[in-house]
Amino acid sequence: LIPPPLREYIERGLSMLWERLFRSEDPYVEIRVDEEVAGNYHVNELYNQVGVYLGSLRSALNTHDRLKAYKQAESDPISFNVHDDESIDDSFDGVHVSWTHSVTEKGNAGNNNASTQKHFTLRFLKTNRQIILPAYLDHVSKDCADIERENSQRYIYTNNYGSWEESSFNHPSTFDSLALDSGMAERIKADLDAFSKGKSFYHTNGRAWKRGYLLYGPPGTGKSSLIAAIANYMLYDIYDLELTKVSDNAQLKSLLMWTRPKSVIVIEDIDCSVKMPNRDEADESSKEATDGDLFGKLTLSGLLNFVDGLWSCCGEERIFIFTTNFKERIDSALLRPGRMDMHILLSYCSFPAFKKLARNYLGIQDHPMFLELEKAMTQSSAQVTPAAIAEILIIHQHNPDSALSEVLAAFPRHADATIDDASTCKGHVDTTTGDECASEFSNRKSKRHYFRRGMSVFLRKSRHPDRSATSRSHSNYLEDVCKET
Numbered sequence: 001l002i003p004p005p006l007r008e009y010i011e012r013g014l015s016m017l018w019e020r021l022f023r024s025e026d027p028y029v030e031i032r033v034d035e036e037v038a039g040n041y042h043v044n045e046l047y048n049q050v051g052v053y054l055g056s057l058r059s060a061l062n063t064h065d066r067l068k069a070y071k072q073a074e075s076d077p078i079s080f081n082v083h084d085d086e087s088i089d090d091s092f093d094g095v096h097v098s099w100t101h102s103v104t105e106k107g108n109a110g111n112n113n114a115s116t117q118k119h120f121t122l123r124f125l126k127t128n129r130q131i132i133l134p135a136y137l138d139h140v141s142k143d144c145a146d147i148e149r150e151n152s153q154r155y156i157y158t159n160n161y162g163s164w165e166e167s168s169f170n171h172p173s174t175f176d177s178l179a180l181d182s183g184m185a186e187r188i189k190a191d192l193d194a195f196s197k198g199k200s201f202y203h204t205n206g207r208a209w210k211r212g213y214l215l216y217g218p219p220g221t222g223k224s225s226l227i228a229a230i231a232n233y234m235l236y237d238i239y240d241l242e243l244t245k246v247s248d249n250a251q252l253k254s255l256l257m258w259t260r261p262k263s264v265i266v267i268e269d270i271d272c273s274v275k276m277p278n279r280d281e282a283d284e285s286s287k288e289a290t291d292g293d294l295f296g297k298l299t300l301s302g303l304l305n306f307v308d309g310l311w312s313c314c315g316e317e318r319i320f321i322f323t324t325n326f327k328e329r330i331d332s333a334l335l336r337p338g339r340m341d342m343h344i345l346l347s348y349c350s351f352p353a354f355k356k357l358a359r360n361y362l363g364i365q366d367h368p369m370f371l372e373l374e375k376a377m378t379q380s381s382a383q384v385t386p387a388a389i390a391e392i393l394i395i396h397q398h399n400p401d402s403a404l405s406e407v408l409a410a411f412p413r414h415a416d417a418t419i420d421d422a423s424t425c426k427g428h429v430d431t432t433t434g435d436e437c438a439s440e441f442s443n444r445k446s447k448r449h450y451f452r453r454g455m456s457v458f459l460r461k462s463r464h465p466d467r468s469a470t471s472r473s474h475s476n477y478l479e480d481v482c483k484e485t
């Protein structure tokens, strides 16, 4: 409970008193971290790490009146350091330590041009030696690595047959920008936190340090956005594995070998990426190998080994994420715990999720229409995706009243009667009009992607009271889509 500067003052006083009374040795340990490694004039990496670590400590802001502020790069946060020869306090495992930075004249000894020598001194009580050494210095070093990773560029890799191609990853999605059902973001973040701190847990229990998530739900409910949010939260790189560009199991294994730790490995639309023979068929295939039928192909067991076999332990701290619009189409072997530990349903927009979208897109926390909207959203059977709502909000971002009226119109009381009962359409129901769907299509991703996945679009009838007009506009719309494709 004693503030660190006062505690240090008391400790110093006691130590001087002790020395006077008993002429005993200094009760402190001092560790000096020089800028140069003595003798070979190389930069001491630990010196740089201590500088970064101390710059990130905010405690000095409350305790020191003279501080130095700096930024290492434009995009970096502002860091603070105390002046030379002033000490900065920290604590580790309940133990108080202090750091001082000093600059001393070097004399002529070095053959390096610099005339001064810089160093940090770490000071703590001898009685705490076991706690501080080397665990505290390891902690400083690891924290510095995390800070640097936070400020450094991250990458998304896509596979081109046997190799990964890299691009900068700058997706802005975060848990804060996502509209999810209440409590979902917190549950996922808690799971991620437990995973990132779980190295010893996984090792003690003989498990590979990895985690698997299955994200499922209709198109436009935020699966891809959630992947980006997870990568941003964890500060991980992303490996986006396109199974159609993997020729066989051996290639899959080699791609896995080239992934780095602290990464998210993603397979989107796992149900329809490739037609994979299942395990029985694959066993049969070994008999048929001479026919060349399934020989050298990608098989389900190859994929299972990718996620969960011996090879999956070759790198550590990795998260596997699969997405699908149709969970029921996925082989249950892929979904079992240990492969996919959490199954996360992303669904149509609920009122709490809508409120988040309204806050993010319109900057409003509340509105007189919210009550009516909540009623409409809970009572209507219309199923509207967050993507469709986001589109409406973007169009009317400067006019919250019209934005909310448009959203309200998407939730008619008897929604069933307003959705075409098109027997040929399967899957996702989208209550946006054809035009809105078209803009959603072109905004979101390539049409090829949609058609490859066999996505169906429902076109709403309510805006077209005359059924023949509806069919006409629908077929025109579909023709347009095909033409564009």
Ligand SMILES: Nc1ncnc2c1ncn2[C@@H]1O[C@H](COP(=O)(O)OP(=O)(O)OP(=O)(O)O)[C@@H](O)[C@H]1O
Residues within 6 Å of the ligand: 177, 178, 179, 180, 217, 218, 219, 220, 221, 222, 223, 224, 225, 226, 325, 346, 386, 387, 388, 390, 444
């Ligand atoms: N839950 C959400 N919260 C905020 N925005 C969302 C959400 N869902 C979708 N969106 C918006 O809709 C766009 C499309 O979402 P996203 O690509 O993440 O959907 P998806 O579920 O991956 O769809 P698909 O199954 O077609 O791949 C995003 O760019 C985002 O702006």
Ligand SMILES: [Mg+2]
Residues within 6 Å of the ligand: 223, 224, 225, 268, 323
């Ligand atoms: Mg997606």
